[in-house]
Amino acid sequence: MLLPTSPAFLALQASRRGRAGGLCFAGRRIAYGELSAAVDELAAWLVRRGLGTGQPIGVQAANEPAVVAMLFAVWGIGAVAVPIAVRSTAEETAHLLEHARARALLCDRGREAVARDAAAAAGVPAFVTAPDLPLAPRLLRRGRRPAPRAPRPPAADGLAVIAYTSGTTGAPKGVMLTHANLLWAMLACAQARGDRAETVGACLSPLSHVPVLVSHLLCRLLAGATAVLVEKFDVGATLDAVERFGVTDLTLIGGMVFDMLALGQIPAAVRRTVEKVSVGGAPTPMEAKRALARLFEGAELIEAYGQTESTDGVTMARGTSVFDREGTVGRVNPHVVVAVRRPDGALAAPGEEGEIVVGGPTVMAGYHRDRAATGDAVRDGWLHTGDLGRQDADGYLFLTGRVKDIIITGGENVSPAEVEAVLRAHPGVADVAVIGTPHPKWGEQVTAVVVRQPGARVDGAALGAFAGARLAGFKRPRRVEFVDALPRNAANKVQAHLLRERFGG
Template sequence: MFITGRLTEHATTQGDKVITSFAGRQLTYQQFYEQAKRLAAYYQSKGLKKGDPIAFLLPNSDYFLVAYYAAHLGGFAALPINHKLAAPEIQYILEHSEAKHLIYDTRFDDTLKQLSDTLQQVETVLKVGSEHSLEEVLNDSSFIYESVDLTSKDVNVIFYTSGTTGRPKGVMLSAGATEATAQIWGEAMGLNHEDRVQIVTPLFHCAASHVFSIPVIYAGGTIVIEEAFSPEAAMDTLENEDITIFFGVPAMYSILLNNPRMKELNLPKLRLFTYGAAPMPYELVKKVKELYPNVSVQNLYGQTENSPAATTLKDHFALDKIGSVGEMLPKTEVQVVDEFGESLPTGQVGEIVVKGPQLMNGYLKNEEATNQAIQNGWLYTGDLGRFDEDGLLYIVDRKKDMIIRGGENVYPVEVEEVLYQIPEVLEAAVVGVPHPVYGEVPKAYVVLKNDQHLTEEDVKTYCSKNIAKYKIPEEIDFLEELPRNASGKVLKNVLREHQTA
């Protein structure tokens, strides 16, 4: 059936039910389905073939989800792009994916003007809020939709995720993986047609789309979308929209729980607080449980490469197993293995590997990285972890040195490559350091060439033109030299100790 078959079924059996609510605009299942079909038919009329990518540069809205389902209905590949990226980063994704079709919001006009050469490859452009607009297509009933036969291995979404090489990698997820993920999270969170889930995190990330939006629609529920996280708006929505499930990263919970208004909210329908992307400190979980004793708390763990779905820590362990990412999800196997791929006993630390129907097909145009990531049917996550005596998983380190800044992934090598482009810089290293709100932020250590001078502001200004704002180092220390071992490798553990010294 896949997720499009379930949408078709809901449009028939509960066509008048609200599927999305955004900025005062509501769509029913029938309206949403018709709009998605029209957009799919529009692209069919343009001659797109099965698997052709359609790039989205869109903020959170109901349009994002309509476009996502339209791509699936037409047999195409949805390609959400992080709109927080700098122009060179967006350029790479468009060129690498060879996307010839783009849907974007006119608020990103200035960014796209910097990509004039790249945009010459684009054959169709639909804008939100302009002539030749997405809205016109969604309301045009003249396009004739032809149903498409999909197989479970057909790629229907590509998420670009940064890699340790510094270049983003296109994670190809199939129709079968997307449906399996909807089923997995539906079972793990007990989703049903009465759920109203609040989306405040970016839909271009797989968590907001694949852990919540798609599974909730699969279950016949309602998605209440906010364009971005704002504490006041989030509290208004929680209270006024009969929200049953809220998802946020720990930094969001910290901000909300430190707001006096949070204690005054009346939330009779709320049944589940969920979090992910980073561990939630004990005191924060405790505060949630004290304020809302009748609301369950659940941690979610996965990677884009597994759709994302690996493990979950449910409410009964919320305070007893702080730091754990929980038990294996339905349909999913998880092991901790040594360097030879052999499963390790309880308590021993090794690499976390995952197997299940939600795994990616591979990385787009990157067979070498695919073969490194998927071995004998297991996805090697790059995370180091251990199981405890109750079979619960703990992440003890990130093998890839990834920094998670308030839910946004930052790979040090990406930032380092930009720093090395600055003419005055001899060498640079980036590590994650603790932050009271964002959990951790990037910090750069820079060595300048002889007789060169730069200020912290100079470095940040250069970075701002080449990488997303959230990747810019919060602090920059200038050193005489970087600490290295005998083989010349930079000792990032020493740099982290330098931070706490």
């Protein structure tokens, strides 16, 4: 089967829908034809600087049209994109460039100082490449096209991305994804969600994260739809973009949900235009999902589950299933295969907990320069996610914890996610993470690290009693620590290893 690559489908949309769809940003629309011309211009510029096939190139830019042009230009010359979060320090950026063995770093004007310091430390050139997209229509009117992008176009099985994972348990790993991985993930997400040419989706989270890149941007472009770029999430700016561009699909990750709920109400024009509201990135409490459904009355609520190593989407829960099957992350997406396995590798029975494994064409090619980690994660074609879960008789998947996060206390296994879900239901708890800390008798003890709600005076004894009334005794937190905020990475995931370092003594 001949699979198109990302540059190929962008060119196809430009030929079919040149004056339609594309991107919206800061009050203006950029149609497919204009975007494609800008990509060609930048690709030719990169080739003239000696960059080309197979070379990793760092991309560090905010959510604006420039970053989209950078990514597609890198792919267009057959190179490999290495997306880097804009919040990364120069030291962090240099480390990723060195590990990826990048040949250059592309950045926007807002990150020039950090990028130049990082690139110098890594020994590569840094280029400030924010293409002037309004130039593209003039090039088209003159009938000129830039020089060819690359001597040979990228193949579907060629490497497209080295994506560095969140690193919640230690140093980030470079996930290698091919063009075929990206395409199958786009198809899986777009089909499961029902994307169409009329869809207008908002990109509120950084495109440096593969799940965001795939589900918020590439899926839209594959469908011939429109992607609205918001440089930095802000409730007011988001609602303004929804009204201005007629956003139909909104995705809120982590704390965005609670920022939106804090409004209490939204303009009627927003309720009229938004058709779907998706949540993901971290577990969203059921009460928050119910409140979100009330806030966006009439919109369909969606909850998704995936990993960078699976090129984003694995399952999706839509509509009533989010509420009728409390805790589910939905059914398996098209083109993806999921199984739940016991510790001995045998298939778990319906309703039985085990490790979630993923198969199919979205599974990563491996970890960059780390054969041992690759061999541990991908065995016999199955990606071992490290997530614990169960699947019911109707195929709905439920997450129950992490394999490596399991706390073994007095010989009993405790899932932190289960304890966290109970504690989040306490009115005095704003945020919580549960970890295992050393105990001389039990080996480990269940320890809750809690952020209180503003003004709340709840103490550890009260939380222990609250959890003890709802959980088996061995699952009740024996130690409760209070903090102002939990350490989270750029993907909004709690950095449990930092909590273990702080409270493990």
